[in-house]
Amino acid sequence: MSDNPEVLIIGAGPAGLTAATYLARFHRRVLVADGGEPRACWIPVSHNMPGFPKGITGEAILTRMREQAEEYGAAIESGEVTVLRRLGDHDFEAELNGRTLRIPAVLLATGVVDHHPDLPGVERGIARGLIRICPICDAFEATDQAIAVIGEDDKGVREAAFLRSYSDRVTLIHVAEPEALSAADRAELVRLGVALVETSIDDVTIENDRVTALGWGGQATPFDTVYSALGTHPLAELAHGVGAECGEDGRLEVGLRQTTSVPGLYAAGDVVRGLNQIAVATAEAAVAATAIHNCLREREGLTAKV
Template sequence: MTDQLLDCLIIGGGAAGLTAAVYMGRYKRRTVVLDAGGSRLKLIPVTRNLPGFPDGIEGPELLRRLQQQAARYGIVPQDARVERLVRLDDGSFRAESAQGAWRARFVLLATGASDVEPEIEGIPAALKAGHVRYCPICDGYETEGQRVAVLGRGGHGLRESLFVTNWASEVTWLAMATHHEVDPSELASLRAAGVRIAASPPHRIECGVDGVGVRVELQNGQVLEFDTLYPALGLHHACELATALGARARDNGQLEVDSHQQTTVDGLYVAGDVAVDLNQISVAAGHAAIAATAIHNRL
C-alpha cells in the first residue's frame, strides 16, 4: 500500500501489465503493479508463435522472465485483487483492495480475459497434454492431421470449426443443436469444407481416459473420439473496474479505446486481452508499449 501519489498504477501483472511495467520503469516513473495471480500465461504448455523464441517457451517461464525484467527497474508486482476503482475530486484515481488502497494520476488496466470452461473433469491436465486447447490461432499448427472437435454455439462455433480446417484432417462441430440458428450460406461453406456436425448435443466429455484423447458421448448414445477439443464457449473480458467508472464497452465486454489505448475515461488506459479480440501475447505487449508511452508523455 502507498500513500504517495503514483504516476501510474497498473492493474494486472500478466503479459500486458508486466510489459507496461518494464516501459514505465525505464521511463523512471513511480509505478506499482497489483496482480491477482491468474495470468493466462500460466495455462500455456509451450507457446511457439512468440517472436524471438524459435523453440517456443513455456507460459509460466515467460511470466517469470517478465517479472524478472520488471524487477530490474524496481517494479515487483504486489499480490492484490483490486475490487473498486474510483475517481477523486483532484482527478487522480484510487484503487481499493483487501490489502489496502493506492492513488495514481494514471491507471493502466491489464486485467485480461478468461475462457468459459466446459464441464469436463481435470481440465488442467487435459490442457497440459494438448487434449484440450483454447486458441487455434496459437496452436492450430500442432493439430495438423488430427481429429478435432469444436464445442461452440451458433456462428461462433461454426467459424471456429471452419478455422481449424486449415490444419486438422477431420473436424467435427459439437454444435449443441444450434446449427439451425446460423445463416444457411455459412452452413453450406462449413459442409463444403468437410466439417461434420454432431447429430445431438454432448452428454459427457472425458479427456485422457484409457489412452483416448477426447471421448464424447452424445445425448443420442453415440460415442465419438478425437485427438483434440477446442471449447469455443466465449470469453469473459475483465472490464468491470473500467465500466464502473463509465468507460464504454461493446456488447461482448471489450472496452472501446483510442489509438493510444485510452478508454472513453480520461487517464484510464487498457492493454491486452481485456481490450481486444486477438488474444495474443505479442498484441498485449504492443498495447502495453503504446499505452505506457502515451502515459509517460502526459506526465
C-alpha cells in the first residue's frame, strides 16, 4: 500500500475480510493484518453458511472472501500487530512487521482460540468431523447419532442439554474433578436423560472412525461424534492495552455500531460478546465498516451519513 492506511483491520477471518470489502468499496485505504489461520480454517464443511445448501469448507469460505476484498483494493499483509497505542483523542499507532503505522481507525477482528481436548490426533479428528466445536453450526449433521460432550464444568452440561434435542443418545464425558459438577448439574443430566461418564482425558481415544471413552470400571463407550465444551480464549490483548471494556469472559463489549469504549476502536466477530457464528461476524463487520466510514467522513467535514 503506497499511502498510509486509513483503517487497520486486525484479523483475516470472516469478520475482518468482510469489513475490508466494505471499506474498500467505500474507497477507503484499508490494510488487513493477517496473523495466521483463523478459527474458520477448522471447519470441515459448513452447512449453515447462507447461499451454500450443499455445504462449503472453511478454507473455501476464507479464500473467496479474501479474493473479494483484494478485488476492490484492500491490502492484506501477513504478520501480527504486536503493539497498539492510542495517540491522544485521535489516531492510533500500531507496530506491524517492524514498522509503525499511524491510523485514525482500527477494527479488531481477532477472534478466539478454542481449548481443544488434549487428545492424540485431535486436529485430524476435527478435520474428519469426529470432534466438533460448535453444536449450533452442525448439530443437525449429528442427528440420532451417539454423541458425547467433553466438558469440565457446567458448560458441558449446557451443551449436552442443547444436543439432547438432536439425539436421545447423548453422554457427558466429565474430565475434571467430580466436585466441578454440582448436585443441580447432576440432577439436570438425569432429568434430560443424558448419560454421565466421569473419567480422565487420558482415557479418551480416537480410533478409526470412532471416539471411545474408557469410564470408571473399565467400561469402554464408543461415539459417532464428540463435541468439545472446554471453552475458548478471546484474543483481546491489544484491546486491553488501550483500555477497552470487556465482559467477564474477556470478550469485548461493543455498542450498536460495533464501537468499543475507546473512540476509534471497533470490534466484530468472535472477539465480541455474543453468538460465535460466521453469519453474525459478517453482519457485525458490515455495521462496523459503515460506522468507520461515517466517522471518517465527519473528520473530513462531511456530515451526511449512510
